[in-house]
Amino acid sequence: MAIKQKDGSYAVVLDKILTTPQELKKIAEALEKHGAKLVKFSESQRMVVVGIDPERLDELCRDAGVKLAPAVGNVVRSVKFCPGNALCVMGLQDTIGIAEKLKKFEGLNLPSKMKIAVSGCPNSCTEPAVRDIGLMGTKDGFTIFVGGSAGRKPRIGWKLAEKIKPDEAVELVERIIDFYKNNAKKGQRLGDFIESIGFDKFRNAVLG
Numbered sequence: 121m122a123i124k125q126k127d128g129s130y131a132v133v134l135d136k137i138l139t140t141p142q143e144l145k146k147i148a149e150a151l152e153k154h155g156a157k158l159v160k161f162s163e164s165q166r167m168v169v170v171g172i173d174p175e176r177l178d179e180l181c182r183d184a185g186v187k188l189a190p191a192v193g194n195v196v197r198s199v200k201f202c203p204g205n206a207l208c209v210m211g212l213q214d215t216i217g218i219a220e221k222l223k224k225f226e227g228l229n230l231p232s233k234m235k236i237a238v239s240g241c242p243n244s245c246t247e248p249a250v251r252d253i254g255l256m257g258t259k260d261g262f263t264i265f266v267g268g269s270a271g272r273k274p275r276i277g278w279k280l281a282e283k284i285k286p287d288e289a290v291e292l293v294e295r296i297i298d299f300y301k302n303n304a305k306k307g308q309r310l311g312d313f314i315e316s317i318g319f320d321k322f323r324n325a326v327l328g
């Protein structure tokens with residue numbers, strides 16, 4: 121989706137977080153061809169391209185070899201993740217692998233927007249404690265935070281579970297999303313929903 125800018129031009133967010141110089145060159149050539157004026161990076165570390173004609177989005181994506189990222193609306197937004205143990209010397213967990221598995225939720229319609237972040241260690245470079253769902257790597261697995269927010273109503277998320285293995289973490293994220301989707305009111309962020317029903321009730325519902 122193209123996002124209107126203050127100057128009347130449009131921006132799009134590309135679903136690309138890890139790339140190579142070769143891919144980057146191809147993307148740059150496509151952006152130049154389609155008249156992009158500027159590239160910056162979003163909070164979820166995706167490329168935001170300003171100055172794109174909304175009518176040419178399909179053509180741009182085809183030329184650049186990328187898809188658009190779910191950057192606006194009441195959907196699961198692009199999962200933010202750090203390099204984790206694949207690249208970072210501090211990394212304790214495979215963030216790239218789990219982010220790949222969490223990708224299936226991106227773009228899913230929900231009562232409000234949902235931000236998910238994954239960090240490979242407690243240094244929390246992607247700030248999982250202040251995202252709707254945050255996965256923080258430790259030496260024993262992931263600590264899962266829920267209901268955090270860094271926006272108009274800043275809130276540290278509730279610590280839902282600890283020492284969760286990667287596949288269990290993906291299943292738990294699915295249960296959280298399902299419960300939230302089926303029970304929250306329209307416009308209610310996950311943190312507000314948890315507050316409205318009480319954390320104990322929420323925990324019992326998603327942990328079973």
Ligand code: SF4
Binds near residue numbers: 203
């Ligand atoms: S959160 Fe940890 S693993 Fe991820 S980039 Fe930061 S220091 Fe490295």
